[in-house]
Structure formats: C-alpha cells, structure tokens
Amino acid sequence: MSQLQQPRADIDLMKQVNRQFVTGVTVITAMDGDTPKGLAVNAFASISLDPPTVMVCVQRTSNTHDCLFRSDHLAINILSTAQVDVVNRFASKSEDKFAGLNWQPGPFGSPLIDLSSAQMEVEIRERLQASTHTVFICRVLHAATSEETPMIYSAGKFFDGGSLTPLG
Numbered sequence: 007m008s009q010l011q012q013p014r015a016d017i018d019l020m021k022q023v024n025r026q027f028v029t030g031v032t033v034i035t036a037m038d039g040d041t042p043k044g045l046a047v048n049a050f051a052s053i054s055l056d057p058p059t060v061m062v063c064v065q066r067t068s069n070t071h072d073c074l075f076r077s078d079h080l081a082i083n084i085l086s087t088a089q090v091d092v093v094n095r096f097a098s099k100s101e102d103k104f105a106g107l108n109w110q111p112g113p114f115g116s117p118l119i120d121l122s123s124a125q126m127e128v129e130i131r132e133r134l135q136a137s138t139h140t141v142f143i144c145r146v147l148h149a150a151t152s153e154e155t156p157m158i159y160s161a162g163k164f165f166d167g168g169s170l171t172p173l174g
Contacts, residue, residue, distance in 0.1 A: 025161040033096045034062055035109075035117040036080040038073040042104045042117040045070040046097040048159055049139075050082060058146035060128060063139045069099065075140060079129055079147075081116035086123040086154030087166050093157065113148050123156040123167075125149070 015023075035044035049063035062082065064071050074080055085093055095103050108120035112127035119125070128144035135141075155168035 028158055028160040030167075031085045031093050031157045031159050031164065032062075033083045033085060033092060033119060033122075034064065034070070034074065034080055035083060035119070036070075036074050036077040037111075037115050037117065038076075042109070043070045043073045044083075044096050044103055044117065046093050053143070058149070059131075060126065060144050060146060062142045062144065063136070064142065065139050067138070071140065074130075074142065075133060077116075077130060079112075079114040079116050079127060080142070080144065081112055081118050082126045082128065083117075083119040083122040084124040084126075085119075085157045086121055086152070087157050087168070088121050088154060089119070089157065090164055092119060092121075093164065118150075121154055122152065123154045124151045 029048040030050065032047050032050045033044050034047045035042060037043070045064070045068055047062055047064060051061055053059040053061055060082065064074055092107070104117070109117045110120065112118045112125070114127050116127045118127065126146050127148040128146050130142050130144050132143035133140055134143065155166060158165045158167040
C-alpha cells in the first residue's frame with residue numbers, strides 16, 4: 007500500500023487509547039531572555055540512565071515552543087499532589103503563568119518550581135521534528151527529588167501517585 011492508502015486511526019479513537027495510559031505530570035520551563043516560560047506536558051520519558059538522557063515532546067503551535075526551541079537548557083518539573091493549581095495554570099493559555107508562583111533558577115537558569123516531586127535541568131542535545139511536535143532529546147545536568155508525592159494523570163483526571171496499590 008502507498009502511504010496515502012494506509013489505514014489510519016481517527017483522533018477520537020486515539021484519545022480513547024491515550025486515556026488508558028497513565029502518565030506523570032510535568033511542567034517544562036525555560037527562560038525567554040529575562041522572562042520565564044512554561045507549559046504542562048505529559049509526553050516526557052527517560053531514554054537512558056547512562057548517560058542520563060530524557061525526551062520531551064512539545065506541540066509546535068504552543069506559545070512556549072519557540073522559546074524552548076531557541077533555548078540551550080530547560081527544566082522538567084515533575085509535579086506533586088500539592089500542585090493541581092500549578093498544572094491547571096500551565097495547561098492554560100495565560101500570558102504570565104509565573105505570576106505569584108514560587109520558583110528558583112536552576113544551575114543553568116531554568117525555572118525550578120517549588121513543591122515539585124522532582125526536578126531536572128537539562129541541556130537540549132537534539133530537536134527532532136515529528137508531525138505536529140518537536141521531540142527534544144536532552145542530557146540531564148542537574149536533578150533533585152523531594153518528599154512530595156507525585157501527581158499522575160489518567161483518563162482526563164489527576165490522581166495521587168502515592169496511593170497506588172502494588173500488585174503481587
């Protein structure tokens with residue numbers, strides 16, 4: 007079959023499929039000159055532990071995309087259950103998502119959001135174009151964890167990652 011004739015899953019079906027996958031909740035941040043920028047992202051994954059390498063996927067139409075694309079570094083804030091207001095803020099189209107938010111610059115200047123379950127500051131090594139998104143391949147330069155319980159996302163809802171029941 008040619009590429010034009012291949013069957014394709016529709017968007018509604020793909021949304022249903024994706025709702026079956028449980029993910030962590032992250033906010034990706036970077037500095038745009040002197041202005042902090044960021045967005046909520048669930049397309050984050052570890053690629054390698056040695057060397058520590060991660061990936062983040064960002065839709066090119068996002069207001070934060072161009073800032074990230076120009077940046078050498080970005081931060082990945084893995085949100086905690088104490089940060090439902092933070093994820094809602096960064097999932098919005100608000101102009102100043104950092105207004106009144108407590109954060110600190112990481113060693114390379116990227117915004118690390120207070121009360122996160124874990125944080126990483128990374129160097130962007132590759133920018134791969136994949137359909138409507140850019141996949142940022144990044145080397146971890148700084149990482150920290152806290153005692154805060156991670157937030158998780160599934161089927162359009164947020165959950166407490168600390169209240170999961172182990173199997174077996």
